[in-house]
Amino acid sequence: MAVILGEWDQRPIAISVKRNCLTISIDGPVDADVFSYDMAGRMWTAYLDQISYRRGLDGKMIAKWRLEGQQRDRRWLPQAEALEIEEQARQQIRGLFEAITSEQATLNTPLPQNATPLFDRVIAFDRERSIRDSGQYFEIYKPVGILPPDQYMAVVLQATEGCSFNACTFCDFYRDRRFRIKSEAEFREHVEAVKDFLGEGMSLRRTIFLGDANSLVVPTKRLITLFDVVGDTLDVEALGGIYAFLDGFSGEKKTTDDYAELYKRGLTRVYIGMESGSDRLLEFLNKPGRTDQAVQAVRAMKSAGVAVGIIVLLGAGGHEYSKDHINETARAINAMKLDLDDIVYFSELLISEGMQYAQDAFAANLHPMTHEDRLEQQRAIEKRLKFSRGGGTPHISRYDIREFVY
Numbered sequence: 001m002a003v004i005l006g007e008w009d010q011r012p013i014a015i016s017v018k019r020n021c022l023t024i025s026i027d028g029p030v031d032a033d034v035f036s037y038d039m040a041g042r043m044w045t046a047y048l049d050q051i052s053y054r055r056g057l058d059g060k061m062i063a064k065w066r067l068e069g070q071q072r073d074r075r076w077l078p079q080a081e082a083l084e085i086e087e088q089a090r091q092q093i094r095g096l097f098e099a100i101t102s103e104q105a106t107l108n109t110p111l112p113q114n115a116t117p118l119f120d121r122v123i124a125f126d127r128e129r130s131i132r133d134s135g136q137y138f139e140i141y142k143p144v145g146i147l148p149p150d151q152y153m154a155v156v157l158q159a160t161e162g163c164s165f166n167a168c169t170f171c172d173f174y175r176d177r178r179f180r181i182k183s184e185a186e187f188r189e190h191v192e193a194v195k196d197f198l199g200e201g202m203s204l205r206r207t208i209f210l211g212d213a214n215s216l217v218v219p220t221k222r223l224i225t226l227f228d229v230v231g232d233t234l235d236v237e238a239l240g241g242i243y244a245f246l247d248g249f250s251g252e253k254k255t256t257d258d259y260a261e262l263y264k265r266g267l268t269r270v271y272i273g274m275e276s277g278s279d280r281l282l283e284f285l286n287k288p289g290r291t292d293q294a295v296q297a298v299r300a301m302k303s304a305g306v307a308v309g310i311i312v313l314l315g316a317g318g319h320e321y322s323k324d325h326i327n328e329t330a331r332a333i334n335a336m337k338l339d340l341d342d343i344v345y346f347s348e349l350l351i352s353e354g355m356q357y358a359q360d361a362f363a364a365n366l367h368p369m370t371h372e373d374r375l376e377q378q379r380a381i382e383k384r385l386k387f388s389r390g391g392g393t394p395h396i397s398r399y400d401i402r403e404f405v406y
């Protein structure tokens, strides 16, 4: 990595040229503006006027900020505003690059050779190019519904589309599509198209995520073929392995040997939307599968060397289910024998109008939990968790689905 310091228009600047991204910081009167780009010249993040922005590969942009003494806030920008932020950033980068080449900006060391084509790509990524890029994205992908927070920088490959259940009352991520498994040929074409689309930007990606919601329900023999397609096309090891969701448990049950075959092909962690350890609550949520099946599946994965990420839904079932939810969720997680390689995510229930959950909760006269109640619920579950000293403690983290960006 090369970090070049300098000055432009009496403003300190820093240019960081890494193997996988270009980051430029330009000091201002109050704060520095900071921009980062992938190696294809796509904006990745920006920090402008004390607001941080994150651009997804689909061109959508989320803005986050915090006012003094207040909670962090966020909003998704309309397309025109997102393009305007990209353009503002691009103009600053262009101005800086012109100043460097005309020696109006001073640098403590010359730019490394690979920086010039990178600046050129960023400057060429104008409004039209950005619109074309997101158009190409939508030709390759069905909208990516959701990813675990540690997978936002993955290369998503849609081996399947949709969710094979699509019936949980609190989830509408995949209501716009029928579940289907891609044929080997179609998947190969998709992987090639993703590789082409990301281009040099591939280097910024940290893992491979096999979408959509439930790709691991695909029968093992067929799944192995799909894993082999990934292995033929991408460097799985260099990209940090393959990750996927397994949500609900039905159809063919995978054994430790099945997971061992997938592990050999790079399967590194499986994320399980367990939601709760309470079967009574799972039934209320119309979630397929029961807790013991989730525990068995986790044990099979862990015995094969595959790590897990367990997702728990805070606030589900309101106060009426809370005690059961706390006790049974802790019991299930303890039975999974998680260790240092694993993650437990706590995600708050988010209900939008028209969701079946809202109607069911109303009909059952449930009392909803506040944000504070849910935090308390998380603390109560965590207090009951026990992990073996030898294996270490899994990472425990929050999961806010409103911040999902791919």
Ligand code: SF4
Pocket (backbone or CB within 6 Å): 163, 164, 165, 166, 167, 168, 171, 172, 173, 174, 213, 247, 248, 273, 287
């Ligand atoms: S199984 Fe998962 S993805 Fe499918 S409907 Fe339920 S919560 Fe949504």
